[in-house]
Amino acid sequence: MTYINNFDDVGRGDVAAVGGKGVGLGGLSQGGLPVPPGFVLNTAAYADYVAANHLEAGIHELAVLSPHAAPQDYEEASKRIRALFTGGTMPHAIAAELGGAYGRLGDADTAVAVRSSATAEDLASASFAGQQETYLNVRGTEAVAAAVIECWASLWTARAMAYRAREGIDPDTVRLAVVVQQMVDAEAAGVMFTANPANGRRDQTVISAAWGLGESVVSGSVTTDDVVVEAGTGRVLSRRTADKEVMTVNAERGTLEQPVPATRRRQAVLDDRAAAELAGYGTRITEHFGTPQDIEWARAGGEFFILQSRPITALPDPAADIPDTWPVPYRHGLYFRASIVEQLPDPLSPLFADLIDGSVSRSLRALMAGAVGKEVIREDDVGLPTINGYAYYYYRNSGMWRVMGKSLTAMRALARGKAHMGVAGWREFSHPRYEQVIKDWSAKPVGELSGEELLAGVQTLLDAGTVYYTAVQSIIPIAATRNLLPGLLRQVRSARRRSPRPDFPPRLRQRTHPRREVAVRPRSLGPGRPGAGSGDPQRTHRRAGRAATHRVPACRSGPGTLAAMAGPLPGAPRPVRPCGL
Numbered sequence: 001m002t003y004i005n006n007f008d009d010v011g012r013g014d015v016a017a018v019g020g021k022g023v024g025l026g027g028l029s030q031g032g033l034p035v036p037p038g039f040v041l042n043t044a045a046y047a048d049y050v051a052a053n054h055l056e057a058g059i060h061e062l063a064v065l066s067p068h069a070a071p072q073d074y075e076e077a078s079k080r081i082r083a084l085f086t087g088g089t090m091p092h093a094i095a096a097e098l099g100g101a102y103g104r105l106g107d108a109d110t111a112v113a114v115r116s117s118a119t120a121e122d123l124a125s126a127s128f129a130g131q132q133e134t135y136l137n138v139r140g141t142e143a144v145a146a147a148v149i150e151c152w153a154s155l156w157t158a159r160a161m162a163y164r165a166r167e168g169i170d171p172d173t174v175r176l177a178v179v180v181q182q183m184v185d186a187e188a189a190g191v192m193f194t195a196n197p198a199n200g201r202r203d204q205t206v207i208s209a210a211w212g213l214g215e216s217v218v219s220g221s222v223t224t225d226d227v228v229v230e231a232g233t234g235r236v237l238s239r240r241t242a243d244k245e246v247m248t249v250n251a252e253r254g255t256l257e258q259p260v261p262a263t264r265r266r267q268a269v270l271d272d273r274a275a276a277e278l279a280g281y282g283t284r285i286t287e288h289f290g291t292p293q294d295i296e297w298a299r300a301g302g303e304f305f306i307l308q309s310r311p312i313t314a315l316p317d318p319a320a321d322i323p324d325t326w327p328v329p330y331r332h333g334l335y336f337r338a339s340i341v342e343q344l345p346d347p348l349s350p351l352f353a354d355l356i357d358g359s360v361s362r363s364l365r366a367l368m369a370g371a372v373g374k375e376v377i378r379e380d381d382v383g384l385p386t387i388n389g390y391a392y393y394y395y396r397n398s399g400m401w402r403v404m405g406k407s408l409t410a411m412r413a414l415a416r417g418k419a420h421m422g423v424a425g426w427r428e429f430s431h432p433r434y435e436q437v438i439k440d441w442s443a444k445p446v447g448e449l450s451g452e453e454l455l456a457g458v459q460t461l462l463d464a465g466t467v468y469y470t471a472v473q474s475i476i477p478i479a480a481t482r483n484l485l486p487g488l489l490r491q492v493r494s495a496r497r498r499s500p501r502p503d504f505p506p507r508l509r510q511r512t513h514p515r516r517e518v519a520v521r522p523r524s525l526g527p528g529r530p531g532a533g534s535g536d537p538q539r540t541h542r543r544a545g546r547a548a549t550h551r552v553p554a555c556r557s558g559p560g561t562l563a564a565m566a567g568p569l570p571g572a573p574r575p576v577r578p579c580g581l
Contacts, residue, residue, distance in 0.1 A: 003045040019117030019177040031288040038181030053088035067165040074158035085153035111183040114147035186298035189214030194282040195292035199319035205279040209269035212247030234276030347389030363466040430471035437464040
């Protein structure tokens with residue numbers, strides 16, 4: 001029995017023998033793409049291992065579960081099946097062929113990646129990406145054999161079994177091959193889609209890139225650089241360079257995660273030329289397989305390597321060009337980005353957008369109802385809709401006028417601490433309540449909850465957060481006033497000490513200027529009086545030969561001023577305050 005297949009010997013019809021990943025690597029190798037050397041331990045080895053250790057009956061008994069079985073049922077079955085595999089012994093014939101093929105990749109300590117390749121994986125109709133295990137930087141014959149057994153066992157992870165049940169795949173028909181591939185000591189790695197998953201455009205290639213090995217990209221532990229390239233020309237259409245905090249690197253055995261050096265965190269992983277070169281490989285791969293591909297790649301020594309390729313299984317129909325104008329969801333109102341929206345600078349996910357919209361409007365209605373009455377903010381007066389994915393505050397015009405009309409009432413309510421506003425309300429109600437909600441949900445066994453219960457929990461936590469945020473907003477004007485008033489009082493006292501005191505009622509002349517000049521001019525005393533002119537009101541009274549004039553700052557409503565810090569009601573747009581002395 002031959003258990004080893006070289007990449008160059010694998011054809012498109014060999015899925016049953018080498019799995020989806022094995023077929024993909026075979027096609028890449030035969031297409032002349034830069035694939036690291038390796039081989040496939042085929043599904044015959046899996047079948048013979050199961051037979052030699054008498055595992056088939058036990059696997060069947062545990063794996064046949066309903067698509068509607070609870071997650072914990074799948075987890076328990078997976079744990080017991082894994083124990084069956086790890087307790088077995090690899091037959092000598094399989095171990096000998098595996099060791100010989102591994103030895104041909106280099107010396108006895110060659111670093112390899114050991115990857116699962118299931119027969120129901122990486123197909124055009126279904127994607128099992130990430131559902132079976134991969135082991136990186138494996139060294140030595142014994143370690144490779146142990147990693148192979150772990151890969152076989154991962155055919156029966158809870159996630160993989162549940163997915164096959166939903167897809168109607170008989171558990172008795174699945175097998176697992178294992179790809180053993182020489183490791184690339186990557187300086188950068190990532191994924192590439194040869195069609196744009198966001199808009200379905202087949203003429204756009206989307207590249208995600210990070211420093212180090214690609215494990216951090218696949219696991220989602222790092223925010224990647226994203227580059228969109230025009231497939232036909234290699235022209236970069238757009239790029240977003242992320243702050244990449246962590247990277248995965250090789251350890252003595254296996255891998256580890258470490259911080260990205262500060263000088264490289266915000267540096268682009270791929271410049272335009274490198275992105276165009278990689279996109280060119282993507283075009284070649286798509287033409288070879290005849291369908292858009294999801295590709296994993298690595299870069300070392302300035303050269304690209306293709307680690308695997310699979311069909312994209314969920315690609316939308318191509319969309320038109322990106323619009324530059326968007327209709328508003330509600331008419332007769334104001335849209336603005338302020339208050340809590342300033343904490344949401346990026347586009348919202350659809351689920352979060354739905355949840356936060358109702359949560360914010362409920363918290364504001366509750367606050368205003370307690371402060372100034374239930375009829376001030378009515379249903380649909382306030383919302384947090386999204387436009388082009390971005391959150392905006394929305395106030396209906398009629399609701400805004402009602403809020404403005406109750407401004408003084410609201411400020412009095414704030415000063416008195418009504419509706420749990422102010423420092424006392426925050427300390428005695430809002431903060432303890434928020435802490436208690438967090439504590440209650442932290443104690444719940446999340447893995448045992450249904451989808452409906454989890455969704456309800458997310459809504460509860462979000463509601464608690466928005467109520468807490470609204471309460472904190474009510475403290476800001478008080479805190480700002482307390483911080484600013486002493487300084488303002490000192491300025492007033494100082495100005496009084498410095499200002500001359502005229503003996504006569506002054507007439508003030510004011511200019512509209514970044515700083516107001518206030519000239520103190522006494523009335524004419526009439527002829528013959530000391531210091532008097534001829535009655536000309538334009539003559540200025542002088543003391544010690546200088547005009548009795550002083551300068552005071554003009555009133556501003558910019559950041560740091562009392563007007564700016566005191567602000568309007570939580571969530572409401574800031575009105576323009578006319579300046580005056």
